Amino acid sequence: MEGGVLVIGEASAHPPMLVMARESRAMTQADVAEAMTKILDGEGNVSQGYVSKAEAGRLAVTGDRLALYARALRYPPHLLCLDADIEGAGVGLIHHRKKASLTTTSLRTIHAQLNLVRLQLHNLLRAVEKPPAVLFEHIDVDDYDTAEDAAQTLRARWGLPRGPIESVVGAIESAGGLVLRRSLAGRELDAVSQWPTGERPIFVLNTHASADRQRFTLSHELGHVVMHVVPNGSQEQQADQFASEFLLPARDIGPHLRADIDLDRLYELKKIWRVSMAALLRRAHTLGAVSDWRYRQLNIELSTLGYRTTEPQVSPRETPVLVPALIGHLQQVQHLTVADLARLAGLHEDEFSDSFLMELGTP
Incomplete structure (x- = not known):
């Protein structure tokens, strides 16, 4: 008995990982059962009760049934066999x-x-x-x-x-x-x-x-x-x-916030500090630079102009580079293939590429 399920000489799914994998796909137990039945294409039927028992650790998911389960969840079979706590996903x-x-x-x-x-x-x-x-x-x-x-x-x-x-x-x-x-x-x-x-x-x-x-x-x-x-x-x-x-450190932004602040001033400050006009107005109010009345008035103006949804001068998105750099290192220095990396990540190659390689500019 390992991890609450009986293992007979072959890899077996880990129940908490079955739950985690299913929930990550926004699937119910009935959805998983239906997907497995569809894959079987008339050669068998899988019930929601089976999925429930598998997730509860009341039966082992091994062999062909493990492969079927993995296909339904769109993950490689070995991912479902990992112990979530040991592997750092608890x-x-x-x-x-x-x-x-x-x-x-x-x-x-x-x-x-x-x-x-x-x-x-x-x-x-x-x-x-x-x-x-x-x-x-x-x-x-x-x-x-x-x-x-x-x-x-x-x-x-x-x-x-x-x-x-x-x-x-x-x-x-x-x-x-x-x-x-x-x-x-x-x-x-x-x-x-x-x-x-x-x-x-x-x-x-x-x-x-x-x-x-x-x-x-x-x-x-x-x-x-x-x-x-x-x-x-x-x-x-x-x-x-x-x-x-x-x-917006108080000692740095404070001198730029005045009692007569208006939307034009908030717009200019936004270009410098790269936060929303609403955040700058809230900061001015918190620091006592504008009165409660002025704060409410400017918020009404923001709403009237539709700036609560979309502000002018949209700030550029900051792009993460560390994870792409680490993956680039694994590819170029340690010569790992996309297949190697996908296996490490517990993903199929196409999903790994979509999730991790797009920011690298790698096809």
Whole structure:
């Protein structure tokens, strides 16, 4: 008996990995059973009850049935046989800014996608001879040491100059964090992050997210992984405070925020600081540069002009380079083929290429 299932001299699926793989595809147990039955093409029938028993570890999924299961989930069979905890894809503390419209089912899909990304990166990094150093560390926040203090501390430890940060993605990657872009179950979630114990912080940006919000969203997630080892009731507010100070330090942005600030001024500041006009207005209000009345008035103007949805002068997206560089190293220096890399990542070659090689410009 291994991992709760009976193994008889051959590879057997690991039940938690069956669940994770299914949820990453946004499939129900009935969907998996239907997909398996369709593949059998009249030569057999698979019930939802079978899938339920397999996921519960009440029967072994081996041999031809393992191959069938893998085809239904569109993953290589060996992925389903991995132990999620041992392979670095077990459940850990996951951070995100959840919107009210995000369903529990979508959230489970996103969590499964993140944990599989974690597994993929874990296995790819193990193949790198000298992976980059990790310069992340936890910073405690309490009644005396605030989220703003944490942002100032991190900027100092990372040697970031005063004023606008040239690239938030670049700062995170220089510190050894891993940033990727993926499609995350629609538009309800801009990003998700995780710092597994003993591994690297991972940040996944939704490809559907607004470019204007990307830097603030990523800084928000950075605040989570740095400050929040365990969840607390104030963590979303703290992450916003961290992001505001990290991107718009009070001593640097303060002199540029005035009581008579208007949309034209916010537009000019946006081009310099590369955050949304709404974020700049919120910062001006937080720092006491504009009154409550003026803050409400300008927010009404933003809404009337449709700037809540799309602002003028859309900021350019920052592009992750560390993961593509690591994959390029594995290809060019260690001579791993796409097939080798796909196997390490637990993906078929076409999906690996779509997920990891497009940013390299590799066909």
